[in-house]
Amino acid sequence: MYNYTDGGLTNIVLANGYEEHDTEFGPGVSFHDLDGLIKAICLALASKRSPLSAEEFRYLRQALCLSQTSVGRLMGVTDQAVAKWEKKQVPLPKLAEFAMRAIYMEHAGGNQKVKDLVEALNVTERVLTIVMRETEKGWQHEEEESVT
Numbered sequence: 001m002y003n004y005t006d007g008g009l010t011n012i013v014l015a016n017g018y019e020e021h022d023t024e025f026g027p028g029v030s031f032h033d034l035d036g037l038i039k040a041i042c043l044a045l046a047s048k049r050s051p052l053s054a055e056e057f058r059y060l061r062q063a064l065c066l067s068q069t070s071v072g073r074l075m076g077v078t079d080q081a082v083a084k085w086e087k088k089q090v091p092l093p094k095l096a097e098f099a100m101r102a103i104y105m106e107h108a109g110g111n112q113k114v115k116d117l118v119e120a121l122n123v124t125e126r127v128l129t130i131v132m133r134e135t136e137k138g139w140q141h142e143e144e145e146s147v148t
Contacts, residue, residue: 002029004041007062008055012041038063043108046101057097058086060104070121075099 002020004012017032031037042063045056052060061071061082068082075082075096085092106114129144 004037007059009041009059010055011053039108042104046104046108051094052092052097052101054086054088054092057092057100060100061086064104064107064118065122066118067122071096071100074121 002014002018003010004014014031014037017037018029019032020027020029022028042060045052045060061068067079068086069079072079072082075093081090084090085096103114103118107118131142131144133140133142
């Protein structure tokens with residue numbers, strides 16, 4: 001059994017799917033299908049029956065490649081509020097916990113609209129111009145992007 005502590009997690013134990021070995025820097029471990037392991041851990045966290053810990057919330061956020069700033073914008077709070085949740089300085093709001101679980105589950109389940117929203121949240125420093133064109137199918141839009 002291996003205690004998986006990536007991202008500060010303390011409650012994940014691997015029964016298999018890893019190899020321990022010696023390196024020139026000391027003991028090491030390698031994981032079979034690391035991407036699959038991370039997704040499985042996130043799905044387990046998002047669906048667990050007990051509340052998310054601060055570390056678990058952060059792990060889900062990072063798995064989605066969302067910054068604290070992006071999550072703060074989504075939740076209507078500052079990035080410092082998100083940091084305080086993750087450092088256990090203030091309690092994690094139930095709505096934030098629910099939203100993170102739902103976003104991860106929908107994203108992992110292939111919901112393209114949620115994936116697009118997550119991608120949009122990941123791009124925080126851009127200016128968009130939306131160009132509208134009338135076509136035979138009705139009005140359509142295109143985005144022109146520039147980085148600031």
